[in-house]
Amino acid sequence: MINFEEELKKFHPSLEIEDAEDAIYNQDLTDMADIMVKIVKETKEAETKNTDGTAE
């Protein structure tokens, strides 16, 4: 049996058009490609540091 109060909690206020700008700016646009690039970059930096330390 559906509980009205519980179901009502699943409904959230809809964004009004005035709030669209904030919604756009606050949207997290980070994707898997960004994460991959970041990981690759960090990995390379770590390798560079390790190489420099070994050379010293």
Next chain:
Amino acid sequence: MNCYHCGCRLTEADFCTNCGVDVVLYKKIMMTSNAFYNEGLEKAEVRDLTGAINSLRQSLKFNKNNVEARNLLGLVYFETGEVVAALSEWVISKNLRPKKNIADDYIIMLQNNGGRLETINQTIKKYNQALVYCAQDSKDLAVIQLKAVLSMNPKFIRAHLLLALLYMDAEDWQKTERELKKCQQIDHGNMMTQRYLKEAAQVQHPVEEEIQKVTAVKQKKNEEVYRYQSGNETIIQPIDVHEPKGVSGSSIVYLVMGLVIGMAITFFLILPARIQSAKADVNNQLKTVSEQLSSKSADMEEQQQKVDTLTQSNKKLQTEVDAYVGTDGTLQTMEDLLKAVNSYLTTPADTATVAAALEKIQGETKIEKTSQAFQNVYNTLLSLVGPSVAAQYYNAGISSYKQGNYAAAITSLQKAFLYNKNNVDTVYNLANAYYKSGDNTNAATYYQQVVTSFGGTNRARQSQKVLAEMGITATVSGNNKTH
């Protein structure tokens, strides 16, 4: 597909031909994003909008620059009534690819139609207000708000669902199902819609589960049924059930019985009703005709009364005309009298002309009914010319009498009697002429007049003898005259 490091276009190789970075993983990520986009597109085509949203969001999680996926996601949001979300996706898409982007068209379309955008904003505000009403337990107000929202934006799924939830809470299951059906028409894959529908079906048809179980058992035996809803009733129609071919004896018996019952119904129920109806029609027509006849009769009576009135009026007028004619006649008589007077004054010896005029007057009118002055003139003229005229008529009468022409004698003697009533010979010979002609009645009258007026004379005695011969007793008066 471009290299994430240098931006150079990638080839089929697992590294960038320009900068040499490894792009195997990057390519897999891009391909996964595209795969989710394709999946989302397929779901959107079959109106599984919820599924399409999930797939497209997945696609964008792998590749935020997948403009097609973002545009399609915006379009799906717009279709479900989530206009702000749709706008957000299109604006981001436009920023990612400023040129040759269909999102630009979508945004321009919305911006140019300011009224539409304002209406959408109003629906969103009303929806939010409805949510507030729900939280305040003002469900009736919430329902009113949501109805207003859906009248302006009929594809707003969240509003449909909230309205359905309110109907469910009010246990108005028909309206609940109606709203949920609308949701299904917009979005086939909405899980909340499915769940609410199932809940409504369970409450409305508690036996449904049992039927489903039985159906499942029957399906194992290849006995499928086709079930559908008709109003408040659930119709279960078996499929693949074939009627036995051929005509059995019982079928014929049932057919004959049906025919007999049908005929009996026709004779005992339908036919009397038809006959009654026909009789009623005939009676109505008869009544109408009778009314018309009565009306005509009344008209005829009225016309007859008019005719009678006119006839009476005509008679009255005719009487008046006769009176005028009488007046004319009097005038004519007067003219004749004046002519007679004139003739006497001019030629007194021409008594015949005067006599003819006087006789004409006597024939036209009754002297006693004329005026006294007329009578005086007439009588004076008659006395002046009477003896002479009487003698002429008397001689003519005697001449005719002697010749045996009694009719001519009667005529002449009557005229002679008219002009001179004191001549006993005139009366006596007139009586004789009547007697000779066989008219005893008039003969007796004039004989009696002789006896009465000229009693004691020979003529009187002779008249008495004749009367005695005729069997009449003469009446004698004391007024005797001598001849």
